[in-house]
Amino acid sequence: MALMGRVALVTGGAQGIGRAAVEALMRSAAKVSVVDVNQDCGDACKSELDAEFGGGSCAFIQCDVTDGDALRADAFQKTADMFGRLDIVINNAGINNEKNWEKTIGVNLTSVIKGTYLGLEHMSREYGKQGGTIINVSSMAAFMHSPHQPVYTATKHGVIGFTRAMADASVLGNYGVRINVLCPAFVDTPLLHSVEEEDNMGKFVKFKEDFKRTMDKFGVLQPSLIADGMMRLITDAALNGAVMKITCSKGIHFHTYEPMSA
Numbered sequence: 001m002a003l004m005g006r007v008a009l010v011t012g013g014a015q016g017i018g019r020a021a022v023e024a025l026m027r028s029a030a031k032v033s034v035v036d037v038n039q040d041c042g043d044a045c046k047s048e049l050d051a052e053f054g055g056g057s058c059a060f061i062q063c064d065v066t067d068g069d070a071l072r073a074d075a076f077q078k079t080a081d082m083f084g085r086l087d088i089v090i091n092n093a094g095i096n097n098e099k100n101w102e103k104t105i106g107v108n109l110t111s112v113i114k115g116t117y118l119g120l121e122h123m124s125r126e127y128g129k130q131g132g133t134i135i136n137v138s139s140m141a142a143f144m145h146s147p148h149q150p151v152y153t154a155t156k157h158g159v160i161g162f163t164r165a166m167a168d169a170s171v172l173g174n175y176g177v178r179i180n181v182l183c184p185a186f187v188d189t190p191l192l193h194s195v196e197e198e199d200n201m202g203k204f205v206k207f208k209e210d211f212k213r214t215m216d217k218f219g220v221l222q223p224s225l226i227a228d229g230m231m232r233l234i235t236d237a238a239l240n241g242a243v244m245k246i247t248c249s250k251g252i253h254f255h256t257y258e259p260m261s262a
């Protein structure tokens with residue numbers, strides 16, 4: 001019951017890692033807004049969550065996170081209006097599309113930046129709000145660059161740099177918002193199967209056997225473990241600017257950096 005009365009917004013929350021996070025939040029008695037572009041999946045998710053947790057604790061908002069106006073008005077503002085506040089934002093929506101790589105930058109990086117800024121508008125002391133916490137979802141691809149997914153890899157590097165800089169800005173600006181980043185290795189979700197398809201991988205699809213060998217080598221995690229990591233980032237008040245990694249070999253752990261020097 002640690003999060004009783006708290007309100008969370010999870011992008012890409014209708015399936016996969018986002019859905020596991022939504023369930024973990026609801027088990028802790030938070031109210032959750034599931035923001036997802038996929039109407040059918042979102043409707044099914046809402047019905048299942050209402051059946052499990054009772055109505056009134058979650059909402060599904062159909063929204064494409066790359067539509068900045070919709071993200072502001074339909075996702076963030078409606079969530080705050082519906083539940084009366086916002087405390088937790090998980091910028092999780094992501095795609096793997098090397099063919100339409102500009103869309104990958106839009107969803108995986110630009111929308112994470114927008115989601116962070118909107119989260120601050122609703123939670124930061126700068127805006128007269130009560131504080132809160134933001135998690136941005138990156139990937140182990142930010143540490144082990146992938147020849148199968150160059151643009152995906154670039155976006156996930158970007159998410160880490162942006163998040164760490166914003167975490168420092170939050171301290172300097174006394175925002176009262178903790179901002180952390182999560183980097184899972186391979187996770188058993190529909191996204192992982194998109195590496196089989198030319199529509200997603202473009203010319204890199206010819207490397208799919210090599211990609212699968214990497215997966216066999218490192219193993220595949222379950223979404224529930226990623227949700228456990230997210231809950232730790234949400235509940236541990238000491239964490240800001242943390243880069244959490246989750247792998248089969250080491251489980252939940254943190255990346256360490258050299259102190260900054262010229």
Ligand SMILES: NC(=O)C1=CN([C@@H]2O[C@H](COP(=O)(O)OP(=O)(O)OC[C@H]3O[C@@H](n4cnc5c(N)ncnc54)[C@H](O)[C@@H]3O)[C@@H](O)[C@H]2O)C=CC1
Pocket residue numbers: 011012013014015016017018035036037038041063064065066092093094095107137138139140183184185186187188189190191192
């Ligand atoms: N599955 C994996 O192996 C890993 C995934 N990740 C990251 O975790 C995050 C979640 O991925 P998964 O759950 O695996 O993917 P998934 O494909 O299972 O779920 C992603 C969800 O995001 C939604 N979505 C996609 N584009 C959207 C948009 N424009 N607007 C709103 N919603 C949108 C989808 O409809 C879907 O419900 C992504 O950022 C991904 O890059 C990171 C490391 C490993």
Ligand SMILES: CCCCCC(=O)/C=C/[C@H]1[C@H](O)CC(=O)[C@@H]1CCCCCCC(=O)O
Pocket residue numbers: 096139140141144145146148149184185186187191192193194195214218247248249250
């Ligand atoms: C299709 C999208 C799935 C994206 C999953 C993902 O982010 C994969 C990243 C891998 C990248 O393709 C190349 C890698 O090596 C990344 C995974 C690395 C896992 C390392 C685990 C290390 C360990 O267990 O110690």
